[in-house]
Amino acid sequence: MQIMTIQVRISAGTVRGGWDDGVAVFRGVPFAAAPVGPHRFAAPRPPVPWEGVRDVTAFGPPPPQPGRRTAGDDWLNLAVWTPSPGRTGLPVLVWISGGGYLRCNTANPHLDGATLARAGAVVVSAHYRSGFEGFAHLDGAPDNRALLDQLAALRWVRDNITAFGGDPANVTVLGQSAGAGSIAALLVMPAATGLFHRAILQSIPGTYFTPDLATDIATEISAELGRSPRVDALAEVPPDDLVEASLTVTARLPRRAHRWGAAAHTPTPFSPVVDGDVLPVAPWAALGDGAARDVELLIGHTRDEFSLLATRLGDIGDAEVDTLITGLTPTPGPRRYRATYPSLSPRELRETALSDWLFRMPALHLAEAAHAGGARVWLYELCWGFGTPGASHTLDTLLLFGTTHIDTGLTEAGPDAMAQARQLSELIRFEHLSFAATGDPGWARHGPHGRATRVYDTVPTVVEYPEKRSRMIWRDQRFGILDLPR
Numbered sequence: 303m304q305i306m307t308i309q310v311r312i313s314a315g316t317v318r319g320g321w322d323d324g325v326a327v328f329r330g331v332p333f334a335a336a337p338v339g340p341h342r343f344a345a346p347r348p349p350v351p352w353e354g355v356r357d358v359t360a361f362g363p364p365p366p367q368p369g370r371r372t373a374g375d376d377w378l379n380l381a382v383w384t385p386s387p388g389r390t391g392l393p394v395l396v397w398i399s400g401g402g403y404l405r406c407n408t409a410n411p412h413l414d415g416a417t418l419a420r421a422g423a424v425v426v427s428a429h430y431r432s433g434f435e436g437f438a439h440l441d442g443a444p445d446n447r448a449l450l451d452q453l454a455a456l457r458w459v460r461d462n463i464t465a466f467g468g469d470p471a472n473v474t475v476l477g478q479s480a481g482a483g484s485i486a487a488l489l490v491m492p493a494a495t496g497l498f499h500r501a502i503l504q505s506i507p508g509t510y511f512t513p514d515l516a517t518d519i520a521t522e523i524s525a526e527l528g529r530s531p532r533v534d535a536l537a538e539v540p541p542d543d544l545v546e547a548s549l550t551v552t553a554r555l556p557r558r559a560h561r562w563g564a565a566a567h568t569p570t571p572f573s574p575v576v577d578g579d580v581l582p583v584a585p586w587a588a589l590g591d592g593a594a595r596d597v598e599l600l601i602g603h604t605r606d607e608f609s610l611l612a613t614r615l616g617d618i619g620d621a622e623v624d625t626l627i628t629g630l631t632p633t634p635g636p637r638r639y640r641a642t643y644p645s646l647s648p649r650e651l652r653e654t655a656l657s658d659w660l661f662r663m664p665a666l667h668l669a670e671a672a673h674a675g676g677a678r679v680w681l682y683e684l685c686w687g688f689g690t691p692g693a694s695h696t697l698d699t700l701l702l703f704g705t706t707h708i709d710t711g712l713t714e715a716g717p718d719a720m721a722q723a724r725q726l727s728e729l730i731r732f733e734h735l736s737f738a739a740t741g742d743p744g745w746a747r748h749g750p751h752g753r754a755t756r757v758y759d760t761v762p763t764v765v766e767y768p769e770k771r772s773r774m775i776w777r778d779q780r781f782g783i784l785d786l787p788r
Contacts, residue, residue: 307359310387312462315352319382320359325416326384328466329408330362333428333458334378334451343435343443343533346378346454361409365431366541368404368549375541380428380455381408383415384466393739394468396459396498397427398452400479400505400696402570404433404548417704421735424468428455430484434523434544437572439516442533445577449487456488456497474500474738478699479661480570482506486668487574487581489597490588500741502600502734504698505607508664509573510584512785515562516575523547523571548572563787564631567656569611576783586664586671586781595676598741600734601669601748602682602756605768606692607661612653613691623648623655630659632779642771654772661695662769663776669748680737681748682756683768686726688715698758701727702734722760730758 306321310328319328334346341347362379366372386392395418399406407413408427415425429451430436436448444450460470475498477485482503487510488494489501511519520531526547529535536544551571559566565573576584583593618626624636639655646654666681673679684701687693689711700706706723707713713720733756737743745764746754753767767773 308387309355310465312465314349316355317358318355322416324385325419326387326466327416328358328382329360330358330379331382332362332376332379334454336376337378337431337435338375340537342537343440343447345444345447345450362429364407364409365429365433366435366545367401367407367432368545372541372545377429377431378451378454379408380426380458381415382466383419383425384468385419385422385424386467387465389467390464391469391472392422392424392467393735394424394426394459394463394470394473395738396456396473396475397425398430398475398477398481398484399427400477400481400699401432403437403448403480403483403572404552404570406430406432411708412700412705413703414705415703418702418731418735421731423735423738424463424466426455426459426463428452430455433572434520434548435541437516437574438520438523438531439511439513439575440520440531440533440536444580445513445516445575446487446580449484449491449574449580452484452488453491453493453497456494460497471499472739473498474502476502476504476734476738478504478696479507483509483574486585489594490583490585491581493580498597500598500600500738502737503602503665503668505603505661505695506601506664506668507568507573507660508781509565509568509660510581510783511565511573511575512783513575513577515565515784515786518786519551519562519565519571523551526550559629560787563784564629564659565784567626567630568660573784584782586667589668589677590671590674592675594672598678598737599669599672600680600682600737600743601665601672602684602698603662603665604684604687604693604695604698606687607657607695608653609691609694611656611695612649615652618648618652620648623652626652627655630655631784632781633659634775634779638775642775658769658772658776662772663779664781666767666769666773667776667781670750673749678741679748680743680745680756681754681767682758685757685759685768686722688712688719688723698730701730701758704731726758726762729762
């Protein structure tokens, strides 16, 4: 079958994409030069211009990550979906992928931008160096190379998105989990000022590392290969070897609480590093002080954030769950949890506490801090779900992208669940795109008095924040930076 193509001129040259069911798609467009040789662990550089027409009908290679062999080294590329390249002024959504700070891939079918584009937006999905390549603290390299890649992608959007029908003055960054954590960092980075105007953060994790903690983790990963965490010691190491070494250390995380503290209770050894340079401060305090007060924020989480991760954990006893909650940073302590949730089993208490600490309370506190700092903030919670995981981590993202039916078990859940998912998907997409286009998703803003929260359920409502018990448990805790235990 012959694919209808379309050409667009951008700053580095001309690209040729293709039409797919009414949407023009450009895949594998380089927004920065390949991070190879002496530039492997360096800040991103501008893309190398090309002559003639560059075919971008196939997705570009993703960065090194678990579960796949690295193919090619031109990782810093992006994809664009647009309903009308000839138009001007369409709102722009820039997707920053989650994946435990370990993965991102524009070719992921769950994150295909076509449905969002058909609804009237230009959608950009950009790779960034994930895992060790992007987040490891290395002597001789800038910290947070992943965030620097995201900045480079946003600058590319500013300079080129008009050619695809988008409005560079109406850019919304959208991210889930590690992507939301990245966006929270971007909100307080001076270098990101003016590159986006709105932000949608889904399930932000509350983990940012000190340089000391990041150094110790990078040292252990490098030691798996008999190396030290220095650029000159690692520059020639194959990327896939670093991926495997990172996975080995990831598997040991539950046994590292004595050494790495609360970071041991996360599914990843990486997080943004508060280095005082690329990322000067942790997000909550800075937003409360007015950073990003001119950026409108839509923040949300799911009800059952830890349900999928909990299935990988074994049984736990009362004393063990008390020790776990005590070791969280920050921590409200186990006594509050037991008094507030007296009927929960130790396993259920662990899931509730880790849902709160890792995702739900960081999101709520981020919304409250941003509001205190003068930003316009909207909050939501996804309470609808299906099957055992319920309203699980990432489900809101799948509903937004319209891909809930792909390999999730939804089809097997029956026609009622399918119909509910379809209706909720359309509502979430409409309201999120309304926010991207106008800065208002259509319900009351979140504030300390009414605490208005959009609840996505079988019957969607707007109510006071639903997780009141957990909010009260965490009311006097403050999220900041994870460090080595002292």
